[in-house]
Structures are given as C-alpha cells and as structure tokens.
Amino acid sequence: MVVKEQDEKSNNLRELLSSFYGSGSSDSESRFEPPDALQGIDLPNFDSDRYISSLLVKTPLDRLRDRHVEMAAEIKTLDSDIQFLVYENYNKFISATDTIRRMKENVSGMELEMDQLLKMVTIVRGESDGVNASLCKRRERIEELNRTRSLLRQIQFAFSLPHRLRKCINTENYVGAAKYYYGSLPILKAYGQSSFRKCKEESDAIISTLIKRLQAKIKDRSVLLPARAQAVSLLQQLKHPALETSTSRKELHTEDEKDFIQEFLDESVKFREIFPNGEDHLLHISTEFFDDYFKTVNLSLQPDSGEMLAAELNISFRQLLLDVSRMNELFPRANLLDRASEAVENAVRKHVTKQFNCLNIRIKASLRITDLSRKPDSQQPPKTLKAFLEIAQKTIIDGSLEVLQDLKELLVKSKSYFARWADEYTDLVQGGFQELFTNLIDHFGFLCAQSVETPPQSDESQSAQTVTPSLILLLSLLSIYLYQTAVPQITELVGTWFPGGGAMGSEGRPAFVPSEICRFLNTTGEKLLQQYVDVQARNCSVVVRKAVNTPNWLEYKEPSNIRSFSDLLLQEVGRIQADVQQLLPLGPTRAYRHKITFGSVGPSQSASVRQDGHRSASNLPKVRSQLLERDVARPLTEKVEIFTKVEYNQLWVISTVVKMTLKTFEECVRLQTFNRGGYQQIQLECHYLREPLQNLVDDATVVEVMLDEVCSAALERCRDPVPLDTVALDRLVQAKKAKTESAEEEAPAQIGA
Known part of the structure; x- marks a missing residue:
C-alpha cells in the first residue's frame, strides 16, 4: 500500500510539473480545463484576457465563484508540491553543483x-625519421639478398628434382613425388626451354612413369579403395585427367551376368569412392548401360513372337520395379522411374493390342473352316453349318471373356503402374473392342464382296479365300448373333470391369460405341442374307439359262419325258433348303393371296388354255383372243412382289430365290422362238415344277402365277401354240416321279452291295 501511494504521489507531482512547464499530456489538460474554456489555461499560447472575458460572458456568477475556489485550491496544491519537490532534492542539487566544480x-x-x-611525440617522430633514412639503403640490400637466396634455393631444388623424384618413386612415395613436382612446376614452365631444359625433360619422363603407375593402380581391382582414391587425387594434382582410366561401362562390371544389376551398383559405389568428383562422368558412362537395360526390358515385355499372359507381365513388372528402385537410389538424376513407367505403358499397350489381334485371328480362323465343311471323300460325317456357327459364336464369347479377364487381372494386380493413365487404359480396352467389331464388320463386307458361285460337287477342297454361299449365310447369322447377344453381353462386362474412361480423339467421342456397332452389324447381316439369296438365285438362274438357251426350239419334237434341268433346279433349291434349315427358323406361312403380275394370265385363264389345248389348230383364233384380253388387262393387274424386306426365316429365303429364278426363266423364254413341241416341253416342265416349288415357298399362289407367266411367254413366242391337255401332262409327270422313286430305291441297294 505504501509503495502504491508513493507511486501515485509521484505521478501527480510529474503531472503538475508538466502542466506548469507547458509539456503536460492531454489527460492533464482535460482535467483542469473547464468545459467552456476557449483554450487550455496551461498551454504556452494561453490568452488570459480572452479567457477572462469568455468566462464573464458565458459563465454564471455561482459557477464563477466555484471556479475561483477551485483555482485557489490548485494554486495552493502546486505551491506545496513544488516546495516538497525542492526540499526533497536539495541534497542532490548540492552534490551536482560540487561535481561540476x-x-x-x-x-x-x-x-x-x-x-x-x-x-x-613530435620529437620522437623526428628521431625515428632520421633512423629510417639512415637504414633505408641497408634494408633494401638485405631484401635483395633474401630474394636472391630464395631463388638460389629454388634453382638448387629444381636441379635436384629428378633425383628426388626417382627416390620417391623407388620408395613408392607417390605423394611426395607429386608434391615436389607440383612445387617446381612454376620454374619448369618459366625456364624449361632454356636453362632447365634437361632438368625438365628428365622430370617429365619420371612423372610420365608415375602417371602410368597411378593409372595401373586405379585399374587394379586387388588394390584397396583408399589407395585407388589416393591415386586419383595425385593424378588430379599432376593436372592429368584421372577419369580417362574409366571411359565406358565395361569398367563398371565384369563378365559375370548372374546378377548384373547388383554388380553394376557395387561397381558404381566403388567408382564414386575412387572418383569423388566424377559424378557427371559416372552418369554419362552409365547411360549406355541404362539404354541396353531398357532395350532388353522392352524386348522381354514385348516379344515379337509368342504371347504373354497377364500373370507373366505382372511378375515382370514387379521385378522391373525392384531393379529400377535399386538403381534409382544411386542415380536419381537418370530419370529411371520415368523410363520404367514408359516401358510398362508401352508393354501394356502392345499387350492389349496383341490380345485383340489374336482374338480377331481366332474368330476369322473359325470362319475359314466353313469352307471345308463338305468333304465327299471323308469317312467322317461333315460338320453342319449349325456346328460351325456354334463354334464361331463360342469363339467370340469365350475369346472376349478371356481377353477381358486377362486385362482385368493386369489392371487389378498392377494398379500402381496405371495410376497416371488408368482412364487411358480403360479407353484402350474399350477401343480394342470397338476396333475388333469394326474389323469383323469390314471382314464380313469384304467376304460379301468376294462371294462367288457355289463350285461343283466334284471339285476338291476349296482354298481359304473362296467364299461359298454357305459361308455368307453363316456370316449373316453370326452378324445377327453379335448384334443381339454378343455385343450386349460384352458391353455389360466392359462397363462392370472397366468403368469410367476418358474421351478419345479430337471429337471427344467415347472409345466404345455399342449402338453404332449394333447398327452396323444389323445392316451387315441383312446385306449378307440378301447376298446369299442373290448368289443362290444366280446359281439357279445358270441352270435355267442353260436349259432354255441350249436347245433348238424351232425343231423340237413333241415331249415324251421331262428334261434333267428340272431335277437339277429342284436339287439346287433342295440344297438351299438344307442350308437354311440348319440355321433359320421356318417362318410364318402366308395366307392365300391372289396377286397377278402385269401381263399375266389368271389361274382360270391359264386352266382354260390347258383344257383347250387338246383341240385342233382351228381353235387358234380363240387362243389369240385370250392373249389379247390378257394384254388389255395387264395395266390393271397387281404385281408379284419379288424383292421384299429381308426376313430371317426359311420361307423368305427360299421364296425369294424361287421367285428370282422363275423370273429369270420367264425372261429367257421371252428371248426364244418355239414350235409346237418346244412350247409343249416348256409347259410340261412348268407343270412338273409347280407342286414341288409350291411346297417350298410361303405363298403357293406366287409360284402358280409365275409358272403361268412362263407358259404365257412361251405361248406368245410359239408359232403353233397348241398346248398339251391336262391328262397328258399328268401322265408324263407321274411317269417321271415313278422313275425317280425307283432310282432312289436302287441307289441304297447298290451302296450296300
């Protein structure tokens, strides 16, 4: 409490003195300044008259009296404080005055x-200058003698340098020899071409011997590393490049390749101990080793022949990471990790590409065997088209699944290698399937363009490049299988196992577009099926053209039998039916439709012609009248739809082939001129073909109408159009059928015998 009171008292005293001497703070001024004062009373520029006048004008009388009392009290307080301050510091004032005196x-x-x-000091300086002046000449002489003495010593050392160097080399004191030579080097350089020429030549020869010994010591692996490092240091003192003793990576490893990487690292550590300042040179000569190492790595990860599985690649990647990590600890500036990542990425990209290429080859190989499906000389029963289709489908699904599993294993077990380009890897896999299906579509289109007619049965096995109609039909069904089953399944697996991915190409389109692939496959399947129909129709048309164009119809005799052309045509249609029955469903049978092609004779008209055919030539005007009626009705009749929308069923395929063949038959007949026998032969063959073809197509009326068109065309081109009656036609057809059945019964008996 006492200390606090003393501090408070001292603070009040300082404030009073400050206010008295005009250097008080704003707090003290605000304490003693009345609220209505125009200017502080304790400031140096205080105007007392103005202050008084202001108080008299603005302050009431009672406040003036109060202010007077306050100021009188303040004056007494200040006087007492000043008196106390003087009394308290009086002794200090007296002491200060005595000290100053x-x-x-x-x-x-x-x-x-x-x-x-x-x-x-002035006298001493004068004496010193006199002494210096008297001793100046002697001092200069002494300094000159000292320089001469030093020079003589150097000359004596230079003349004795060869002897000293020989002595050091003989005692293997290589450090001393280097020290002596380095110390005499300035004199030898300055006077080596004049006075010390012989001495310099001897010294250089000795130093050359020393340098060879040091180099041999560095290369000697039996010498300890400290001694070899000392030899390097001495060569550097002698201004000789020590790194010339190791200029290639051959100095860093021996011939033992058992663990060449560890050996290389050991030799690199030794090199650093021997050449402390040779880091750049070590990195330079190691670059050749790293190039060879990564070249070997690329060859092992990307073999030109053979196929590596994902498990083998994962093992190789782990070993590569271990080796590169060991080397990177000693050579961080060599960017080994980046080169290893690049090697892994290139290997993975090539692996993915090779996987899809192998799958593409396997799929195409499964299609080539279709060309060998029919082997007449083979004892084993030939495989059916359905079996070949199942093989191709299994190859596509199983092969795609194997590829996906392989690439998935590579991604899961080597995830650390794909951290930087995981999306690119996903795009790579998805793009592989896009390219695979695109190549298959192009291959199917190429085979469709290269399709040829079915070769005769007597031909031997066909070449791999021959495209049979059966292969075209199989490709069509395989395209639909890809469109409906394979692509959706593969898309689901790819989306599950390889989600995400970025955007490939400048257009930013996805790597795998299933909708686009399915659209192309659907279009390709329809083209292939239409191509199959066209090829088979051409084959049948060849038979028809030969049958119509070969005979001389103007000299043809009355028909007594049905030509083999009809059997050949039915056999061709039967082969087509055998093919499509293996791969296509039957399809819906259409209801009876009566569509008459332009210029056709209706069923009633053609029947009338057939019934009246047994009459004599006197009825010829009546026939001509019927033909005229047909020509008049031609613009008003309906057309037979030959080319309709593609349908994947047996009836559509066979019906379209039959319609195209009969249309060819009609056009060929229109180009010929017949006599009565020729016309009746055409009529007989149409009657024979009518029932078998009607049983094969979806609309029997179309076959009946188109055969009637053939008969009508022959009637138009006939000079004596007298048709056979129905009884004669039926008798000849039945005779042909009986003959065919007996031949079929005899064939198994002959085979058994």
Missing part, C-alpha cells in the same frame, strides 16, 4: 599535460 578544475590541468605530450 571539480570537473572544471581537473580539465584545466589536463590541457597543460596534453600540450607537453604532443611536444614529446
């Missing part, structure tokens, strides 16, 4: 002594 007395005596000292 004594200092003044001492300073006056010191000035005299300083003057005397200055005079003495």
Whole structure:
C-alpha cells in the first residue's frame, strides 16, 4: 500500500510539473480545463484576457465563484508540491553543483599535460625519421639478398628434382613425388626451354612413369579403395585427367551376368569412392548401360513372337520395379522411374493390342473352316453349318471373356503402374473392342464382296479365300448373333470391369460405341442374307439359262419325258433348303393371296388354255383372243412382289430365290422362238415344277402365277401354240416321279452291295 501511494504521489507531482512547464499530456489538460474554456489555461499560447472575458460572458456568477475556489485550491496544491519537490532534492542539487566544480578544475590541468605530450611525440617522430633514412639503403640490400637466396634455393631444388623424384618413386612415395613436382612446376614452365631444359625433360619422363603407375593402380581391382582414391587425387594434382582410366561401362562390371544389376551398383559405389568428383562422368558412362537395360526390358515385355499372359507381365513388372528402385537410389538424376513407367505403358499397350489381334485371328480362323465343311471323300460325317456357327459364336464369347479377364487381372494386380493413365487404359480396352467389331464388320463386307458361285460337287477342297454361299449365310447369322447377344453381353462386362474412361480423339467421342456397332452389324447381316439369296438365285438362274438357251426350239419334237434341268433346279433349291434349315427358323406361312403380275394370265385363264389345248389348230383364233384380253388387262393387274424386306426365316429365303429364278426363266423364254413341241416341253416342265416349288415357298399362289407367266411367254413366242391337255401332262409327270422313286430305291441297294 505504501509503495502504491508513493507511486501515485509521484505521478501527480510529474503531472503538475508538466502542466506548469507547458509539456503536460492531454489527460492533464482535460482535467483542469473547464468545459467552456476557449483554450487550455496551461498551454504556452494561453490568452488570459480572452479567457477572462469568455468566462464573464458565458459563465454564471455561482459557477464563477466555484471556479475561483477551485483555482485557489490548485494554486495552493502546486505551491506545496513544488516546495516538497525542492526540499526533497536539495541534497542532490548540492552534490551536482560540487561535481561540476571539480570537473572544471581537473580539465584545466589536463590541457597543460596534453600540450607537453604532443611536444614529446613530435620529437620522437623526428628521431625515428632520421633512423629510417639512415637504414633505408641497408634494408633494401638485405631484401635483395633474401630474394636472391630464395631463388638460389629454388634453382638448387629444381636441379635436384629428378633425383628426388626417382627416390620417391623407388620408395613408392607417390605423394611426395607429386608434391615436389607440383612445387617446381612454376620454374619448369618459366625456364624449361632454356636453362632447365634437361632438368625438365628428365622430370617429365619420371612423372610420365608415375602417371602410368597411378593409372595401373586405379585399374587394379586387388588394390584397396583408399589407395585407388589416393591415386586419383595425385593424378588430379599432376593436372592429368584421372577419369580417362574409366571411359565406358565395361569398367563398371565384369563378365559375370548372374546378377548384373547388383554388380553394376557395387561397381558404381566403388567408382564414386575412387572418383569423388566424377559424378557427371559416372552418369554419362552409365547411360549406355541404362539404354541396353531398357532395350532388353522392352524386348522381354514385348516379344515379337509368342504371347504373354497377364500373370507373366505382372511378375515382370514387379521385378522391373525392384531393379529400377535399386538403381534409382544411386542415380536419381537418370530419370529411371520415368523410363520404367514408359516401358510398362508401352508393354501394356502392345499387350492389349496383341490380345485383340489374336482374338480377331481366332474368330476369322473359325470362319475359314466353313469352307471345308463338305468333304465327299471323308469317312467322317461333315460338320453342319449349325456346328460351325456354334463354334464361331463360342469363339467370340469365350475369346472376349478371356481377353477381358486377362486385362482385368493386369489392371487389378498392377494398379500402381496405371495410376497416371488408368482412364487411358480403360479407353484402350474399350477401343480394342470397338476396333475388333469394326474389323469383323469390314471382314464380313469384304467376304460379301468376294462371294462367288457355289463350285461343283466334284471339285476338291476349296482354298481359304473362296467364299461359298454357305459361308455368307453363316456370316449373316453370326452378324445377327453379335448384334443381339454378343455385343450386349460384352458391353455389360466392359462397363462392370472397366468403368469410367476418358474421351478419345479430337471429337471427344467415347472409345466404345455399342449402338453404332449394333447398327452396323444389323445392316451387315441383312446385306449378307440378301447376298446369299442373290448368289443362290444366280446359281439357279445358270441352270435355267442353260436349259432354255441350249436347245433348238424351232425343231423340237413333241415331249415324251421331262428334261434333267428340272431335277437339277429342284436339287439346287433342295440344297438351299438344307442350308437354311440348319440355321433359320421356318417362318410364318402366308395366307392365300391372289396377286397377278402385269401381263399375266389368271389361274382360270391359264386352266382354260390347258383344257383347250387338246383341240385342233382351228381353235387358234380363240387362243389369240385370250392373249389379247390378257394384254388389255395387264395395266390393271397387281404385281408379284419379288424383292421384299429381308426376313430371317426359311420361307423368305427360299421364296425369294424361287421367285428370282422363275423370273429369270420367264425372261429367257421371252428371248426364244418355239414350235409346237418346244412350247409343249416348256409347259410340261412348268407343270412338273409347280407342286414341288409350291411346297417350298410361303405363298403357293406366287409360284402358280409365275409358272403361268412362263407358259404365257412361251405361248406368245410359239408359232403353233397348241398346248398339251391336262391328262397328258399328268401322265408324263407321274411317269417321271415313278422313275425317280425307283432310282432312289436302287441307289441304297447298290451302296450296300
């Protein structure tokens, strides 16, 4: 409490003194300044008259009296505080005054002594200058003699340098020899071509021997590393490049390739100990080793022949990471990790590409065997088209699944290698399937363009490039299988196992577009099926053209039998039916439709012609009249739809082939001229073909109408159009059928015999 009171009292005293001397703070001014004062009373520029006048004008009388009392109290307080301050510090004032008096007395005596000292220093300096002047010449002489003595010592050392160097080399004191030579090097350089020429030549020869010994010591693996490092240091002192002793990576490893990487690292550590300042040179000569190493790595990860599985690649990747990590610890500036990542990425890209290429080859190989499906000389029963289709489908599904599993295993077990380009890897896999299906579509289109007619049965096995109609039909069904089953299944697996991915190409389109592939496959399947129909129709048309164009119809006799052309045509249609029955469903049978082609004779008209055919030529005007009626009705009749929308069923395929063949039959007949026998032969063959073809197509009426068109065309081109009656036609057809059945019964008996 006492200390606190003293501090408070001291603070009040300081504030009073500050206010009295005009350097008080704003707090003290605000304490004593009345609220209505125009200017602080304690400030140096205080205007007392203005202050008084302001108080008299603005302050009431009672407040003036209060202010007077306050100011009188403040004056008394200030007087007492000042008096207390003076009494309290009186002794200090007296002591300060005495000290100032004594200092003044001492300073006056010191000035005299300083003057005397200055005079003495001046005298001593003069004497010293005299001594220096008298000894200057002797000092210069002594310095000259010292220089001469030093030079003589150097000359003596230079003349004795060869002897010293020989002695050091003989005692293997290579450090001393290097020290002596390096110390004499300035003199030898300056006077080596004149006075010290012989001495310099001897010394250089000895140093050359020393350098060879040091180099041999560095290369000697039996010498300890400290000694070899010391030899390197001495060569550097002698201004000889020590790194020339190891200029290639052959110095870093021996011939033992058992663990060449560890050996290389050991030799690199030794090299650093021997050549402390040779880091750049070590990195330079190691670059050749790294190039060879990564070249070997690329060859092992990307073999030109054979196929590596994902498990083998994962093992190789792990070993590569271990080896590169070991080397990267010693050579961080060599960017080995980046080169290893690049090697892994290239290997993975090539692996993915090779997987899809192998799958593409397997799929195409499964299609080539279709060309060998029919082997007449083979004892084993030939495989059916359905079996070949199942093989191709199994190859596609199983092969795609194997590829996906392989690439998935590569991604899961080597995830650390795909951290930077995981999306690119996903795009790579998806793009592989896009390219695979695109190549298959192009291959199917190429085979469709290269399709040829079915070769005769007597031909031997066909070449791999021959495209049979059966192969075209199989490709069509395989395209639909890809469109409906394979692509959706593969898309689901790819989306599950390889989600995400980025965007490939400048257009930013996805790597795998299933909808686009399915659209192309659907279009390709329809083209292939239409191509199959066209090829088979051409084959049947060849038979028809030969049958119509070969005979001389103007000299043809009355028919007594049905030509083999009809059997050949039915056999061709039967082969088509055998093919499509293996791969296509039957399809819906259409209801009876009566569509008459332009210029056709209706069923009633053609029947009338057939019934009246047994009459004599006197009825010829009536026939001509019927033909005229047909020509008049031609613009008003309906057309037979030959080319309709593609349908994947047996009836559509066979019906379209039959319609195209009969249309060819009609056009060929229109180009010929017949006599009565020729016309009746055409009529007989149409009657024979009518029932078998009607049983094969979806609409029997179409076959009946188109055969009637053939008969009508022959009637138009006939000079004596007298048709056979129905009884004669039926008798000849039945005879042909009986003959065919007996031949079929005899064939198994002959085979058994």
